[in-house]
Amino acid sequence: MTTRILLTTTSYQDTPGPHHELLESQGYEIVRERGPLPEETMLELAGEFDGFLCGDDAITQAVIEKSLPRLKVIAKYGIGLDKIDVAFASTQKLPVLNTPGVNHTTVAEHTFGLLLGLCKKIQENAVDVSNGKWVAGWKKPIGNEILGKTMGIIGLGRIGKEVAIRAKAFGMPVIAFDPYFDEAFAAEYGVERCESMDDVLHRANVVSLHCFLDENTRGMINTAKIAEMQDGVIVLNCARGELVETDCIVKALASGKVGGYGADVLDEEPPPADHPLLTAKNCIVTSHIGSRTYESVQRQALRATNNLVNFLNGDSDYIQANKF
Secondary structure (H helix, E strand, O other), rough: OOOOEEEOHHHHHOOOOOHHHHHOOOOEEEEEEOOOOOOOOOOOHHOOOEEEOOOOOOOOOHHHHHHHHOOOOOEOOOOOOOOEEEHHHHHHOOEOOOOOOHHHHHHHHHHHHHHHHOOOHHHHHHHHHHHHOOOOOOOOOOOOOOOOOOOEEEEOOOHEEEEEHHHHHHHEEEEEEEOOOHHHHHHHOOEEOOOOOOHHHHHHOOEEOOOOOOOOOOOOEHHHHHOOOOOEEEEEEEOOHHHHHHHHHHHHHHHEEEEEEOOOOOOOOOOOOOOHHHHHOOEEEEEOOOOOOHHHHHHHHHHHHHHHHHHOOOOOOOOEOOOO
């Protein structure tokens, strides 16, 4: 039987690239679908494939159950796995592969884009200029420097480390919390270890979130935690929207307790027109583009495809996210 692969793509992946060529070189039968696919569409397709090469498609327990026993592997673009029922896949001994390390530079750059945009009031000033309102800087100081401000990082993984490196380059003291703290990295780059998330929140002028979303981190930034933060703190979220309770951050922005919120992710994507963060004071929201540059997309696609091909060929060079 010919190996059959469900390949879900986005608009910028439709043009054949190196990952398409790699799949075709294996002689697989490839079925392309424009993703991300909802559960109902995945259920319609389930049961006919040996492998999924996917993005943010809904691969639920029901989809996996219907896909077995033919489905041998799920290969994911990127690192986030919240759209895949990994726990159930593990009970079925179904490998879930992902691609850590392909977009950390891109996300770190975007994090600093949000930070600089908020501190320097770039967005609102650019809008004023476009609308014919020119207030020269010598007439009215605008924004704040980040030099000397303490950067607090929650989650010192690949992305958190890249943020730390850039923060040090901007002259920011860096503190961080991570349950699996990398002491060697911290020593090399002068990052101070915090024993708890609360310690970061108490001391940081900028709090940058770089955590996975799970039952322990969902809603981790809430009214109680915001109350522990410095007045005027800037909060950055390029991880997952659900890490932050939206109503709490909106109220804190309105009161001035939080001086700025930069988010590349929301609790509902795409957001409804009346989503409160779209009109919140001192807030910049981008449309989940932090990991999506042309360079990183190519790396993600090729690494995910290599994972899939290597697994199916019995080669050990692949990255598996679940253990069983």
